[in-house]
Amino acid sequence: MTTLHTVLTLLLALIFLISGLSKASGSNAGLSGTRDVGFPDGLARLVGIFEILAASSLVIGFALENSDLRLYGFVIIWFTMAGAIFFHFKANKIRTGFPAMLLIVLTTIAIATI
DSSP: OOHHHHHHHHHHHHHHHHHHHHHHTTOHHHHHHHHHTTOOHHHHHHHHHHHHHHHHHHHHHHHTTOHHHHHHHHHHHHHHHHHHHHHHHHTTOTGGGHHHHHHHHHHHHHHHTO
């Protein structure tokens, strides 16, 4: 495993664990970004659960050196960010969609370095 892949795996796991926990808990701070683009709270909480699962998959896959488990986590993250970009563009909030664009690029690089 390359250093770049290790750094990206752990960085994405941390980002999505924190993001997922804040969304899944239903806190106003965690749901403010999804509310801003008109995404329903119930679905945002479900996305938060998927983000937690993806982060867990990355951490467990990293610890066990299981590339398949890491790949599943990356794929979940990739599709979650693709959805986030879609909803940001749909709400005409392109500027606030930049973090999702950056995260999908980082995830793509992480997948390519497995």
